[in-house]
Amino acid sequence: xxxxxxxxxxxxxxxxxxxxxxxxxxxxxxxxxxxxxxxxxxxxxxxxxxxxxxxxxxxxxxxxxxxxxxxxxxxxxxxxxxxxxxxxxxxxxxxxxxxxxxxxxxxxxxxxxxxxxxxxxxxxxxxxxxxxxxxxxxxxxxxxxxxxxxxxxxxxxxxxxxxxxxxxxxxxxxxxxxxxxxxxxxxxxxxxxxxxxxxxxxxxxxxxxxxxxxxxxxxxxxxxxxxxxxxxxxxxxxxxxxxxx
DNA sequence: CACCAGGCCGTGC
DNA sequence: GCACGGCATGGT
Numbered sequence: 001x002x003x004x005x006x007x008x009x010x011x012x013x014x015x016x017x018x019x020x021x022x023x024x025x026x027x028x029x030x031x032x033x034x035x036x037x038x039x040x041x042x043x044x045x046x047x048x049x050x051x052x053x054x055x056x057x058x059x060x061x062x063x064x065x066x067x068x069x070x071x072x073x074x075x076x077x078x079x080x081x082x083x084x085x086x087x088x089x090x091x092x093x094x095x096x097x098x099x100x101x102x103x104x105x106x107x108x109x110x111x112x113x114x115x116x117x118x119x120x121x122x123x124x125x126x127x128x129x130x131x132x133x134x135x136x137x138x139x140x141x142x143x144x145x146x147x148x149x150x151x152x153x154x155x156x157x158x159x160x161x162x163x164x165x166x167x168x169x170x171x172x173x174x175x176x177x178x179x180x181x182x183x184x185x186x187x188x189x190x191x192x193x194x195x196x197x198x199x200x201x202x203x204x205x206x207x208x209x210x211x212x213x214x215x216x217x218x219x220x221x222x223x224x225x226x227x228x229x230x231x232x233x234x235x236x237x238x239x240x241x242x243x244x245x
Numbered sequence: 246c247a248c249c250a251g252g253c254c255g256t257g258c
Numbered sequence: 259g260c261a262c263g264g265c266a267t268g269g270t
Contacts, residue, residue, distance in 0.1 A: 011251055094251075101250035104268060147266030152253085185253050206251035237251075249270085258261085 003077055004036065006238055011102050012195050013083050014093045014109040015127065024124070026113065027086075031124045037079060051081045051198070059228050063235065066224070069216050073235035076242060082230060083195060087163045089127050090196035091181075094188045095152045111144045130160035152183020166193075171201055194230050203229040208240040 001023075008016040008023050015025040022033045028045045040050040056079070064071045074080075096108045109127070116128035116136065136157065141150040159181050166174040171193065178189040187204055194202035203222055205213075217224065225232035 097250090098252040099250065099265075100252090100267080101269075104250080107268095142266085145267060148253090148264090149266080183253065187252060191251070204251065207249085208251065241251095247270100250268095252265105254264090256262090256264105258259100 001035070003079055004034070006077060006242075007080060007083070008034075009102075009106070010238060010241070012191075012234070013085055014096075014102075014106045015085070015089065017106075017110075026117075026120055026124050026126045029120055029126065031121045049084050051084050054081070056081060059231055063228055063232055066232070067216075069212075069239065070232060070235055073239045077235065077238050080231075080234060080238065082198060082200070082234060084198050085195045086127075087166070087192065087196035088130065088160060090192045091156055091160075091163065091178075091184070092127075092153060094191040094195075095149055095156055095183050096146065097191070098149065098183070098185075098188060108144065108146055115140075115144065130157055133157045149183060152181070155182040156184070163196075166197060171199055174199075200228070200230045203233045204237075206237075208237055209233060212236045212240045 004023065005018065008025075009018060013025075015027060016023045017025065019033075022035045024031055024033045026032075027049070032043070032046060034040060034046070040046045040052065060074050060078075064074045092112070093105065093109060096105050100108075113125040113127050116132050117126040118132070119125050133153075134157065136154075138150050138154050141153055146153060162177050162181065166177065169177070174193060174197070175186070175189045178184050178192055179186070184192070187206055190202040190204040193199040194204060203225065213220070222229065
């Protein structure tokens, strides 16, 4: 279950909770419970969510050839993948993520669900829609301990319509529109485009990746990671957290 | 006490 | 355009 833990709770999604014998998430108006990779094959929603159509084996082979660190990464996380998440959920999730750590982001995510989402099964709450958050006040958000991100969330709720139609745009144009939301900079935008729109050309640069790039790839251009920038980035992110640079 | 976490904003140059 | 301080919160 270790690798599944990295994929589901390692920082690309905050929807999943680890329970005694499974991982659970409220998505698509119901609770999903999974224990292993194969559990994703049984349900059409989870199949798409788990990105089963992408040719990961070809990508892994190519990425392994690049260098020793990426080779180790592929060995350590043999079934790593980029989840196909809901754009709205990724927008708010990654606003919450800034200058924050994964454990606390998850805590804030859950508070939003319990306070503003709806119960789809006893004790399980959906992530609130823009409409459910329509009447939220900035002071209510501050009480949930989102901190300085309160006004960013407010702006995101107001501008939620920006998310519609981004699929059709070029990466740069979509990024530009996302960055018109206060609190969405280049890094958060790249996470939304990657995890919410499956834009595999994204390369989110956070504090972990900065350390990896400085330590293992000094002077290298990002084009080094072509043609799988997002996957290389995700492998390196997992490695950085895994090996604790 | 310090420093850090899937950063960004506002200001000053 | 780039550098820098501030920012809420909780953990180490």
